[in-house]
Amino acid sequence: MSAELAEAREELRAVARALLAKSGPQPDWQLLAGSGWPGLEVAPGLGGGGATLAEVAVIAEELGRALAVSPFLGTAVLGVGTLAALRPTAGRDELLSDVAAGRRRVSVAMATGDDAVTGDAAPFRVEHAGGRLVLHGQAEFVPDAVGADRILVMAREPSGVPVVVVLESARLRIEPQPVLDSTRHLAVITADRIEADEAALWQLAGDPGAAAEALADRASLAVACDSLGVSQAMLAATVSYVGQRYQFGRPIGSFQAVKHACADMLVQISVARELVHEAAAAVAEGTLGAAAAVSMAKSYACMAAVEVAGKAMQLHGGMGYTWESGIHASLKRAALNRSLFGSPVAHRQRLARRYG
Amino acid sequence: MADLDRFRAGVREWCAAHVPADWRQAQTGATQEEFVSFQKAWFQELRSEGYAVPHWPREWGGGLSSAEQVILYQELAAHDAPRLVLAFVAIHHAAATLLAAGTPDQRRRHLPAILDGEIWCQGFSEPEAGSDLASLRTTARRAGDRYVVNGQKLWSTWALSADWCLLLARTDPEAPKRRGISYFLMDMRTPGIQLRPIRQATGEWHFCEMFLDDVEIPATQLVGAENAGWQVAQATLSTERGMTMLELAERLGHAGLSRLLDTCRRASPDGTPLAADRLMADRLAVFETEVSGLRALCRRVVERHELGQAGPADASIVKLYYSELLQRMTDFGTQTAGLQAHTELEKPASGSYESGAWALDFIGSWEWTIPGGTSEIQRTIIGERGLGLPREPAVNS
Numbered sequence: 001m002s003a004e005l006a007e008a009r010e011e012l013r014a015v016a017r018a019l020l021a022k023s024g025p026q027p028d029w030q031l032l033a034g035s036g037w038p039g040l041e042v043a044p045g046l047g048g049g050g051a052t053l054a055e056v057a058v059i060a061e062e063l064g065r066a067l068a069v070s071p072f073l074g075t076a077v078l079g080v081g082t083l084a085a086l087r088p089t090a091g092r093d094e095l096l097s098d099v100a101a102g103r104r105r106v107s108v109a110m111a112t113g114d115d116a117v118t119g120d121a122a123p124f125r126v127e128h129a130g131g132r133l134v135l136h137g138q139a140e141f142v143p144d145a146v147g148a149d150r151i152l153v154m155a156r157e158p159s160g161v162p163v164v165v166v167l168e169s170a171r172l173r174i175e176p177q178p179v180l181d182s183t184r185h186l187a188v189i190t191a192d193r194i195e196a197d198e199a200a201l202w203q204l205a206g207d208p209g210a211a212a213e214a215l216a217d218r219a220s221l222a223v224a225c226d227s228l229g230v231s232q233a234m235l236a237a238t239v240s241y242v243g244q245r246y247q248f249g250r251p252i253g254s255f256q257a258v259k260h261a262c263a264d265m266l267v268q269i270s271v272a273r274e275l276v277h278e279a280a281a282a283v284a285e286g287t288l289g290a291a292a293a294v295s296m297a298k299s300y301a302c303m304a305a306v307e308v309a310g311k312a313m314q315l316h317g318g319m320g321y322t323w324e325s326g327i328h329a330s331l332k333r334a335a336l337n338r339s340l341f342g343s344p345v346a347h348r349q350r351l352a353r354r355y356g
Numbered sequence: 357m358a359d360l361d362r363f364r365a366g367v368r369e370w371c372a373a374h375v376p377a378d379w380r381q382a383q384t385g386a387t388q389e390e391f392v393s394f395q396k397a398w399f400q401e402l403r404s405e406g407y408a409v410p411h412w413p414r415e416w417g418g419g420l421s422s423a424e425q426v427i428l429y430q431e432l433a434a435h436d437a438p439r440l441v442l443a444f445v446a447i448h449h450a451a452a453t454l455l456a457a458g459t460p461d462q463r464r465r466h467l468p469a470i471l472d473g474e475i476w477c478q479g480f481s482e483p484e485a486g487s488d489l490a491s492l493r494t495t496a497r498r499a500g501d502r503y504v505v506n507g508q509k510l511w512s513t514w515a516l517s518a519d520w521c522l523l524l525a526r527t528d529p530e531a532p533k534r535r536g537i538s539y540f541l542m543d544m545r546t547p548g549i550q551l552r553p554i555r556q557a558t559g560e561w562h563f564c565e566m567f568l569d570d571v572e573i574p575a576t577q578l579v580g581a582e583n584a585g586w587q588v589a590q591a592t593l594s595t596e597r598g599m600t601m602l603e604l605a606e607r608l609g610h611a612g613l614s615r616l617l618d619t620c621r622r623a624s625p626d627g628t629p630l631a632a633d634r635l636m637a638d639r640l641a642v643f644e645t646e647v648s649g650l651r652a653l654c655r656r657v658v659e660r661h662e663l664g665q666a667g668p669a670d671a672s673i674v675k676l677y678y679s680e681l682l683q684r685m686t687d688f689g690t691q692t693a694g695l696q697a698h699t700e701l702e703k704p705a706s707g708s709y710e711s712g713a714w715a716l717d718f719i720g721s722w723e724w725t726i727p728g729g730t731s732e733i734q735r736t737i738i739g740e741r742g743l744g745l746p747r748e749p750a751v752n753s
Contacts, residue, residue, distance in 0.1 A: 235743075239743050239744070239745065242745065243744075243745060243746060250746070250749060251745075251746040253739070253745040253746050254745065254746040254747060254748055254749065256732070256735075256736065256748070258745075259735065259736060259739035259740070259745050260732070260735035260736070260739065262738075262739050262743055262745060263676075263734075263735040263736075263738035263739045263742070263743070264735070266669070266673065266738055266742055266743060267673050267676060267677050267738065270653055270673050270677075271646070271649035271650065271653055271677060272649070274649055274652035274653045274656055275645065275648065275649045275652065277652075278648075278652050293648075295641075295645075296644070296645040296648050296649070299641070299642075299645060300645050300646070300649060345638055347641075348637070348638050348641030348642065348645070349634070349637065349638070349641070351641040351644060351645070352631070352637030352638065352640060352641045355617055355620075355621075355631050355637065355640060356621075356631075
């Protein structure tokens with residue numbers, strides 16, 4: 001990475017952090033759109049920022065650090081990623097530019113559990129009958145579907161080829177799916193043999209199977225970034241707390257048991273950060289081995305975040321266990337992230353398939 | 357970038373032609389003499405290509421850029437080349453000390469000699485000064501144009517083969533403990549030095565006890581100012597850690613991981629490869645992930661060091677993570693290889709810590725979690741210097 005590029009990313013990070021500090025944990029989407037976040041990766045000709053996934057990763061990390069409630073994952077990471085993977089059409093470009101400007105929000109109905117890791121399980125099927133298409137299936141734990149204007153449904157043709165069906169969200173059954181982590185908005189999306197115009201079916205560019213897998217990798221990477229952000233916030237909060245909390249006449253951070261636990265958190269975060277940044281660069285540059293890099297980053301960073309947040313709760317003592325302290329919210333988000341878009345075990349299984 | 361690609365191709369070609377294919381076999385069960393002569397010969401091979409001291413300034417025989425050094429160590433690891441273990445203190449600690457604090461005469465005397473094969477050891481630790489190194493008791497008393505040294509040193513690696521020693525001794529017993537230490541270059545042929553090898557847990561003899569009885573050191577062999585030895589040692593001890601850890605991380609990523617995979621491809625009692633088992637595959641993937649993280653972290657540390665942005669705990673973070681990962685990996689290798697691992701009674705000298713003789717590698721991994729600052733000391737450094745946590749209340753100073 002060139003020094004200028006690194007510097008630009010650090011500047012983006014500083015701006016994002018300042019914006020989120022000012023806006024609070026529920027930033028207005030129009031405010032983020034005004035800062036160009038939804039369209040970071042969209043081409044400048046369509047009103048976007050022309051940046052790469054590596055810049056999107058910076059924002060995802062900062063949203064995790066701020067424990068922000070935002071449809072960035074569903075719309076900017078997955079929605080824009082899906083649209084960019086489609087064969088260019090006027091309709092697609094219009095939607096991309098609407099998303100970049102914050103005029104429309106989208107959400108992607110795709111596999112979100114362990115079945116997301118390979119990209120070959122599609123929760124929806126399309127059939128063709130009498131010049132119309134029929135969509136059938138269900139996806140659970142879909143991020144940011146409630147409030148989206150359009151749903152991009154990842155489906156499979158009878159031949160098995162992945163395609164995307166783009167529908168007004170009112171056409172689908174979208175039911176909020178409450179989870180312990182109140183900072184994420186997830187939903188079950190159901191299509192019960194919906195008929196639609198064939199024009200709703202959009203083709204993935206290039207090798208559709210590879211495109212679908214790349215989309216799942218994007219999702220995994222964004223969640224890994226989020227977990228990295230959560231970990232860093234938890235370590236910072238813990239270091240600050242154990243430096244101020246006195247017991248036995250000294251700050252508890254001066255006790256080795258506490259200090260060494262913090263040191264382990266920093267080591268884990270240092271390793272997670274490198275794995276996440278390597279994966280982001282690999283995916284952004286389309287490097288061979290990007291998929292493996294993503295699985296390493298996802299499994300390690302998401303495990304680390306749960307351990308770090310759990311240790312943060314422990315080191316905050318009784319206060320850490322209270323609702324008021326808010327540490328539970330980070331622990332819940334970290335634990336949800338660990339399962340979202342593939343558990344560590346599922347990602348490691350994908351790695352292990354290369355061992356022969 | 358094209359230049360670096362060309363450089364990599366050159367290193368690859370050189371490694372293919374020069375790394376002895378059978379060195380592990382030849383170095384298994386090697387005598388001390390065979391080990392020393394092999395190490396010195398390999399050093400000269402590397403030197404003739406400019407690969408022995410790539411991190412030194414060009415005027416002294418080095419001059420590879422940081423990016424080139426990274427490539428060099430990556431390729432040496434990928435080709436499973438022998439490590440320069442005997443010259444380690446000479447080319448890293450001694451050279452860093454001479455370059456940072458040595459006089460022009462001291463540099464001229466020793467840097468070319470190191471290239472010609474001069475071996476160095478370290479006289480830092482003592483029986484009562486381990487983790488608390490600054491409490492060392494060996495004394496150096498000024499007598500005219502020389503110092504007279506008395507005391508005992510411990511854990512001096514390869515001291516039996518060493519020509520010179522980096523010595524810390526107390527020159528002002530009245531001063532606070534960090535302000536009364538001086539740094540010396542000690543000729544190992546000086547009368548009054550007695551060495552006693554210490555056998556380590558693996559059965560090998562890498563370390564010595566060193567007894568110093570009225571050993572005379574000319575005052576010209578003092579490094580830095582009198583009583584400023586602690587500062588000299590602090591400044592030079594970890595200067596090379598980024599790159600030396602990168603080399604070890606690369607070796608763990610190549611030889612270490614591939615040996616672990618080989619061990620796991622062995623058939624289990626039902627005839628299927630162990631690696632096909634989901635639990636085993638999962639553990640392997642954890643190790644691949646952790647080693648990849650370590651390698652990336654080492655590259656980052658080197659990069660930051662190069663930009664003058666090194667973090668105050670960088671060296672401790674990589675040392676701690678490497679040593680504990682090495683221990684976990686060799687433990688897993690030992691379990692997986694089963695009883696067979698216990699029949700390998702010797703491992704090759706001149707290697708690093710992943711020889712594939714898993715049980716010995718596992719026992720040997722404590723050579724990383726204890727020396728050079730134990731894992732506990734590293735965690736304290738990371739907590740205090742890396743995170744700014746409050747220090748332990750001092751009991752004495």
